[in-house]
Amino acid sequence: MKPYLAAAIQMTSVPNLEQNLAQAEKLVETAVEQGAKLVGLPENFSFMGEVKDKLAQAEEISVASKKFLKQMAQRFQITILGGGFPIPIADKSKVYNTALLLDPQGKEINYYQKVHLFDVNVPDGNSYTESSSVVPGQHLPSVYVSKELGNIGVSICYDVRFPELYRYIADKGGNIIFVPAAFTAFTGKDHWQVLLQARAIENTSYIIAPAQTGINYGQRQTYGHAMIIDPWGVILADAGDKPGVAIAKISPERLEQVRAQMPSLKHRVFI
Structure with missing residues (x-):
């Protein structure tokens, strides 16, 4: 693994x-164009709308999203993550919120179906019930091992909020x-950055x-x-509040350095 550039894309999907x-x-x-070899798109990148509309168009969204990701991977010769789009269950009454990772040949190399569903009454008065249209995934994330990019895990x-x-x-x-996320504005201002930094620091990733x-x-x-954060918790890139791209270098030397300086993964007592 050599140093390379990764990109976290920020969108306003509709x-x-x-x-x-x-x-x-x-x-x-x-x-x-800025040199990214690993690119991530956010949750709901291909469609973000009312539940009834998402369910009605789920099959079309699913097919189009997969086709798009394959085209982008092959055209630009990148590894790309589609950070979350609906894939209908058999009877089409609900969907899986699915993230899909493809290699530069357009091959699907990892996928993850969101296991924690956002059923929350936010203090700003808005309520969200993701489980009304989404079935939780039945498997925890797998890790794709790449000599060029590192060992890639996916969440949504x-x-x-679930460190385990x-x-x-x-x-x-x-x-x-x-x-990849579609974090609410209200919760994001207090929790987004600190949670991301915590996940980076505690897992030196x-x-x-x-x-x-x-x-x-x-x-x-x-x-x-949208952010890229290093294993020490340093924010390397932040896309702000407009559509755009956060881009930063992923360095194997930095990973090794932090894990040597803070070997907390080796010091665990509770399993």
């Missing part, structure tokens, strides 16, 4: 599949962990966190601040 994919393509191209948004999931990824060898930002539909507002 209830329009074609519009979202066009936006995503431009941002992927921007990341590649609300997962970031990230320790599981670290135990499986993960040292590059994606956290890089965190790549693509994000949604702005008004997506109706009253749904997301926080933004």
Whole structure:
């Protein structure tokens, strides 16, 4: 593994599949022009709208999202994560919130279906019931081992509040962990950065966190601040609150240095 550039893309996805994919393509191209070899798109990158509309279009969104990711991987010769899109269950009554990782040949090399669903009454008065349309995944994340990019683990948004999931990824060898998200504006201002830094520090791993930002539909507002954070918890890149790209170097030397200086993964007592 040699040093390389990774990118966390920040979007304002809306209830329009074609519009979202066009936006995503431009941002992927921007990341590649800056030298990124590993690119992450946020949760709901291809569609973000009302539950009834998501369910009605789930099959179309799923097929188009997979096709798009394969095209981007092959066209730009990158490893790319689609950070969350709906894949319908058999009877199509609900979906899995699925993240998909593809290699530069367009081959699917890792996938993860979100296990923690966002059923929360936020203090700003908004309520979210992800379980009304999403089935929780049945498996914890696997780790894709790459000599070129490191050991890549995947989570999605609300997962970031459950440190045991990230320790599981670290135990499986993960040292590059994606956290694609559509964090609410209200919770994001207090919790987003500190949770990401905590997950990086406690697992001495890089965190790549693509994000949604702005008004997506109706009253749904997301926080933004797509980030890349190093194993010491240092914020290497922050996309702010507008659509764009956070890009930073992933360094194997930095991983080794931090894990040597702070070997907390080796000092665990409780399993």
